[in-house]
Amino acid sequence: MPQRLYNASSHGTLMAGYDAWAETYDRDVQDFGYATPDAVAAAVCRHLPKRDVRLLDLGAGTGLLGETLYGLGYRHLVGMDGSHGMLTQACRKGTYRLLCRMALGRPLGFPDHYFDGLLAAGVYTPGHAPLASLFELSRILRPGGMIIFSIKWDGGFKEDVLEVLQQMKDTAGWQCQSWSAAYRSWPYADETQEARVLVYKQTCRS
Ligand SMILES: C[S@@+](CC[C@H](N)C(=O)[O-])C[C@H]1O[C@@H](n2cnc3c(N)ncnc32)[C@H](O)[C@@H]1O
Incomplete structure (x- = not known):
């Protein structure tokens, strides 16, 4: 991932950076060996095996995760992202029922306790979605x-x-x-960067 995106000075600057990257994003991250959408999809199959679950892809970007999940038989996919350019690319894939432009860290326009699963690939990373947004996620799960x-x-x-x-x-x-x-998230671009996929269950209403 370009370093300037980790160091973006504001949400607007970050979204402008993704808007500018959107058209070549899929090709570029393939060249970097980007491993995270597949790692998240594997965890979805393990922890949410029923194919009719309602899933929200947070920071869906160009829809790489949705594309993989659709191929695995998941059909109730909703995506959200703050970048119009990235969402435009996701829309072309035709795998989401609904795509919404929204910002993580602000109230999300979804009903309480609506989703069975909330997914995020490459979004909880420095300079991206604020960790405090996890509290709002709890409301819609x-x-x-x-x-x-x-x-x-x-x-x-x-x-x-x-x-x-x-x-x-x-x-x-x-x-x-x-x-x-821990796995290398961009093995052909930067051998030092590692990520993990975490799975949590919400046990009560919040
Ligand atoms: C590294 S990309 C990952 C995209 C996709 N999930 C994937 O794995 O290819 C990070 C995405 O998070 C989105 N993003 C970052 N911070 C965000 C925020 N606060 N609200 C909404 N989207 C955000 C960006 O627009 C971008 O599409």
Whole structure:
């Protein structure tokens, strides 16, 4: 991922960066060996095996995760992202029932406890979706639903994630189901960057 996106000074600057990248994003991340959508999709198959579940792809981007899940038989896919350019590319794939332009970190226009699963690939990473947005996610996830998301696994950011997850456990009864092993998220572009896919179950209404 281009370093300038990690260092974007504001949400608007970050979204402008993704708008500018959108057309070549799929080709570029394929060249980088981007591993995260497949890693998240594998966790979805394991923890939400029924194909009729309602899934929301957070920071869906150009829809790589939706494309994989659709191929695996999931049909109730909704996507959201803050970048109009990325959503335009996702729309072309024709795999989401609905695509919405919204910002993580602000109230989301979905009903309470609507989704069975909330998914995020490459979105909870420095300079991207604020970790505090996890509290709003809890509102739209049904009790018993799963949140399956990748996390960039590095020093300070990792510590912040663990702190917020402890708060989610205390306030929304989030229960850890699994953590993947750390893997290289962009193996052909940067061998040092690692991520994990985390799976949590929401055990109560919040
Ligand atoms: C690295 S891309 C990942 C896209 C897609 N999930 C994938 O795996 O290819 C990060 C995406 O998160 C979106 N994003 C980052 N911060 C966001 C925010 N606060 N609200 C909504 N979307 C955001 C960006 O627009 C971008 O599409």
